[in-house]
Amino acid sequence: xxxxxxxxxxxxxxxxxxxxxxxxxxxxxxxxxxxxxxxxxxxxxxxxxxxxxxxxxxxxxxxxxxxxxxxxxxxxxxxxxxxxxxxxxxxxxxxxxxxxxxxxxxxxxxxxxxxxxxxxxxxxxxxxxxxxxxxxxxxxxxxxxxxxxxxxxxxxxxxxxxxxxxxxxxxxxxxxxxxxxxxxxxxxxxxxxxxxxxxxxxxxxxxxxxxxxxxxxxxxxxxxxxxxxxxxxxxxxxxxxxxxxxxxxxxxxxxxxxxxxxxxxxxxxxxxxxxxxxxxxxxxxxxxxxxxxxxxxxxxxxxxxxxxxxxxxxxxxxxxxxxxxxxxxxxxxxxxxxxxxxxxxxxxxxxxxxxxxxxxxxxxxxxxxxxxxxxxxxxxxxxxxxxxxxxxxxxxxxxxxxxxxxxxxxxxxxxxxxxxxxxxxxxxxxxxxxxxxxxxxxxxxxxxxxxxxxxxxxxxxxxxxxxxxxxxxxxxxxxxxxxxxxx
Numbered sequence: 001x002x003x004x005x006x007x008x009x010x011x012x013x014x015x016x017x018x019x020x021x022x023x024x025x026x027x028x029x030x031x032x033x034x035x036x037x038x039x040x041x042x043x044x045x046x047x048x049x050x051x052x053x054x055x056x057x058x059x060x061x062x063x064x065x066x067x068x069x070x071x072x073x074x075x076x077x078x079x080x081x082x083x084x085x086x087x088x089x090x091x092x093x094x095x096x097x098x099x100x101x102x103x104x105x106x107x108x109x110x111x112x113x114x115x116x117x118x119x120x121x122x123x124x125x126x127x128x129x130x131x132x133x134x135x136x137x138x139x140x141x142x143x144x145x146x147x148x149x150x151x152x153x154x155x156x157x158x159x160x161x162x163x164x165x166x167x168x169x170x171x172x173x174x175x176x177x178x179x180x181x182x183x184x185x186x187x188x189x190x191x192x193x194x195x196x197x198x199x200x201x202x203x204x205x206x207x208x209x210x211x212x213x214x215x216x217x218x219x220x221x222x223x224x225x226x227x228x229x230x231x232x233x234x235x236x237x238x239x240x241x242x243x244x245x246x247x248x249x250x251x252x253x254x255x256x257x258x259x260x261x262x263x264x265x266x267x268x269x270x271x272x273x274x275x276x277x278x279x280x281x282x283x284x285x286x287x288x289x290x291x292x293x294x295x296x297x298x299x300x301x302x303x304x305x306x307x308x309x310x311x312x313x314x315x316x317x318x319x320x321x322x323x324x325x326x327x328x329x330x331x332x333x334x335x336x337x338x339x340x341x342x343x344x345x346x347x348x349x350x351x352x353x354x355x356x357x358x359x360x361x362x363x364x365x366x367x368x369x370x371x372x373x374x375x376x377x378x379x380x381x382x383x384x385x386x387x388x389x390x391x392x393x394x395x396x397x398x399x400x401x402x403x404x405x406x407x408x409x410x411x412x413x414x415x416x417x418x419x420x421x422x423x424x425x426x427x428x429x430x431x432x433x434x435x436x437x438x439x440x441x442x443x444x445x446x447x448x449x450x451x452x453x454x455x456x457x458x459x460x461x462x463x464x465x466x467x468x469x470x471x472x473x474x475x476x477x478x479x480x481x482x483x484x485x486x487x
Contacts, residue, residue: 006048007199008058009189010106013116014130015064015099018146021174022116023047023061026182028275044102049203051210056203059114060106066099068129075136084108084137112193113141115166119158120151128161135165140193142168144185167192178406179473183207211473212466214273219465221273222397223442223458225266229259229393230446233382244379251381256294263293263393267400274404293396302395302426304436309387312440390443394465395426402427402472427477431468438464 011019023029027047042063049057065071074090075083084104091097107113113134117127134141143166145158155171162169168188172181183204190200234255238247304312428436442461445453471477 005199006055006058007189007196007203008060008106008109008111009114010044010060010062010103010111011114011116012062012103012130012134013064014068014118014127017064017116017118018148018174019064019116020061022114022144022146022172023059025174025177026185027057027059042098042102044106051206056206058111060111062103062106063099065103065126065130065133067096068100068126068133071097071100072129072133072136075133079136107137107139111139112189112196113137113139114189115141115143115162116146117143117158117162118148119145119155119171120147120149122154123157123161131162131165140196141166142170142189142192144170144172146172146174178475179211180475212470215466215469215473216462217273218270218401218469219462221266221269222394222401222465223462225263225397226390226393226443227446227454228262229384230390230443231383231449232258232262233380234258235378235380238377238379247379248381251379255381259293263396266397270397270401271404274407276404276407293392298392298396302392302428304388304391305429308429308436309391312387312391312436312443385447387443390446391428391439394439395428398427398465398468398472401469405469405473427468427472430477435464435468 011023013019023045024047027049029047044063045061047059047061048055049059071087074087078086080086085108087097088101088104088108092101094101115131115134143162145155145162147155159169168191170185170188172185177185186200186204186207190197190204232255234251236247236251238244428439431439438457438460442454442457445457448454468477
């Protein structure tokens with residue numbers, strides 16, 4: 001282990017086995033250079049893990065072994081406690097052993113070993129030479145089997161061989177690993193060396209506290225997002241002779257753009273909390289959250305099911321008819337129609353083009369009673385009063401957050417990986433009744449527009465969202481189908 005107070009681990013192995021991806025994922029650092037070409041890492045690069053401005057853990061990305069069999073032969077001839085230092089002194093100017101000299105340096109300085117191997121291929125003599133070198137060091141060590149494809153044919157033989165020489169062996173796909181799996185790997189590191197156990201215990205405890213902090217901050221961001229979206233309105237004063245329909249169409253476009261901007265900025269803030277900073281992070285195409293908020297499929301899939309929404313409306317003092325809408329000229333897009341009255345919820349229907357009220361303020365024109373004075377007519381679009389609207393916004397935020405939480409930093413955009421498993425469904429309909437009631441009270445307070453009521457319900461809302469995000473990060477809550485939730 002490192003003489004520094006922060007535990008340090010060198011990531012070692014053959015070139016192009018996924019070492020840099022493992023470093024990037026463990027350190028939550030997407031600035032680590034990752035390419036499909038072997039030999040890209042030519043010198044050691046240190047990646048500290050910081051919490052509250054302090055370094056709590058270090059990972060060292062090392063070059064791959066260059067001449068392992070020749071290195072092993074030399075070490076066997078010069079076996080001694082300081083043989084790594086002796087090797088570096090003897091070969092530091094020899095290009096044949098440049099990789100070995102570089103990767104031995106952090107080991108000499110006290111780093112533990114994390115050996116990375118691609119178990120989707122068979123063991124080779126060169127692999128056995130690398131394994132024997134690491135055994136000879138006597139340094140506490142873990143082996144990671146980082147399959148680069150789905151092949152498991154050779155996994156058993158790799159495990160059997162590595163267990164002879166390593167304190168711990170784990171399968172760890174750096175492109176698909178979740179937060180919970182990262183913590184499980186750190187827990188395993190505690191067992192490879194008793195001297196480092198206490199320090200790693202402190203690190204894991206600090207990670208847990210930091211994770212709770214991220215959950216709470218994400219929840220606050222989502223609460224703000226919903227409030228901004230549900231209160232958003234766009235107004236424009238009508239010039240003399242202006243065509244009202246044209247102005248309304250223009251305002252509708254502006255309204256949608258503003259809602260999209262609010263949502264995008266909130267999602268970016270969540271993304272940053274989980275340290276996704278470098279590459280172009282996008283939702284996978286098959287995720288419902290990749291669609292526009294006003295897309296008909298979004299409103300068909302996300303939010304509450306009809307009976308759930310009726311219950312939420314009743315709790316909010318709103319009467320909702322439940323006629324199933326087969327074709328409503330693009331208004332509800334097959335979700336359901338609202339019949340009867342919408343007491344306290346305006347006249348906005350669910351989904352589609354009529355997602356916000358449009359009002360014209362000014363003199364009486366064409367038989368329509370308007371308010372205001374001559375020459376002062378004003379058009380306003382918003383706010384959105386559809387009961388389903390905040391549930392859809394929340395659902396999309398939860399889906400995005402789930403993806404950000406479980407997007408491995410060692411993965412880069414444009415590759416197949418975990419996103420292929422993303423469900424095209426949402427989370428809201430799978431929540432418990434108490435959780436949905438908390439959301440309903442907050443949404444009702446937002447519709448009332450009373451600051452004291454909003455503040456009184458916001459704390460419970462933020463706590464509920466943080467709880468849901470924590471469940472998602474632990475794999476305790478899956479995306480479900482609203483149509484299956486007919487309470």
